[in-house]
Amino acid sequence: MIKFATDEWIKALMEVINKSEAYAQAARNWEGDFYFIVDAGDGIEEPYYLYMDLWHGKCREAFATADPSIKDPVFRMSGPLSNWRKVIEKKLDPIQGLLTRQFKLKGDMVMIMKNVKAAQELVNCTTLVPTQFPE
Amino acid sequence: MARFIVIHMTPEKVTQDEIVEGGRKVAASQVRGARWLNSWVAGEAEKLFCEWEAPDADAVRASLEPTAVGSGAAGDLIPIGARRLLDYLL
Numbered sequence: 505m506i507k508f509a510t511d512e513w514i515k516a517l518m519e520v521i522n523k524s525e526a527y528a529q530a531a532r533n534w535e536g537d538f539y540f541i542v543d544a545g546d547g548i549e550e551p552y553y554l555y556m557d558l559w560h561g562k563c564r565e566a567f568a569t570a571d572p573s574i575k576d577p578v579f580r581m582s583g584p585l586s587n588w589r590k591v592i593e594k595k596l597d598p599i600q601g602l603l604t605r606q607f608k609l610k611g612d613m614v615m616i617m618k619n620v621k622a623a624q625e626l627v628n629c630t631t632l633v634p635t636q637f638p639e
Numbered sequence: 640m641a642r643f644i645v646i647h648m649t650p651e652k653v654t655q656d657e658i659v660e661g662g663r664k665v666a667a668s669q670v671r672g673a674r675w676l677n678s679w680v681a682g683e684a685e686k687l688f689c690e691w692e693a694p695d696a697d698a699v700r701a702s703l704e705p706t707a708v709g710s711g712a713a714g715d716l717i718p719i720g721a722r723r724l725l726d727y728l729l
Contacts, residue, residue: 602655603662609655617658617680618649 505636509542509552511568513633518556518566520629527629528561531622535559536615539572541582547638548585579611589637592630598623640672640692643699645716647687649680664706671698
């Protein structure tokens with residue numbers, strides 16, 4: 505099991521993504537890097553920043569950091585740990601989460617909504633990482 | 640009540656707040672018996688399809704008028720009806 509939102513976890517996710525034919529196909533036109541941000545709260549003292557450089561169906565770089573100034577990604581998606589867990593456990597659709605403001609997004613929402621299938625396959629990839637959530 | 644499909648062109652760029660607030664405006668501006676039922680994003684086609692139930696097309700247009708997807712952005716407004724389609728098929 506890999507502790508969620510650690511560098512080990514996001515790198516494991518990158519590996520899953522880069523082996524996924526379904527993701528490669530769904531995200532073949534995607535260009536844009538992300539900070540996926542776990543908000544402080546729920547026992548988390550400082551936000552976690554998970555960086556992913558997603559490019560035409562592959563992940564070119566991924567790491568966890570406490571210093572968001574390292575990168576300036578096109579997209580920043582943030583939410584509490586509980587909501588990230590719901591997404592990974594497929595109890596919350598990430599697009600629905602954005603439309604109901606359970607996640608905040610900085611970046612072009614139209615681009616996200618044009619690539620719903622890519623978002624779904626990204627979530628599918630997260631389910632293949634053996635994840636340990638804090639209790 | 641008649642059913643209508645409204646076809647909007649998706650904007651080039653929009654923020655999360657703009658989409659959420661736009662949806663709230665539409666939900667709040669339903670007038671003259673018009674009711675917004677559902678919407679679908681056809682991403683690659685750059686179109687948004689919205690299904691309405693209303694006494695007539697003018698009620699749908701009146702509901703969309705005050706919103707970000709109002710007149711001029713409403714595009715095609717197409718009446719639909721299962722019976723009409725079945726008339727062709729049977």
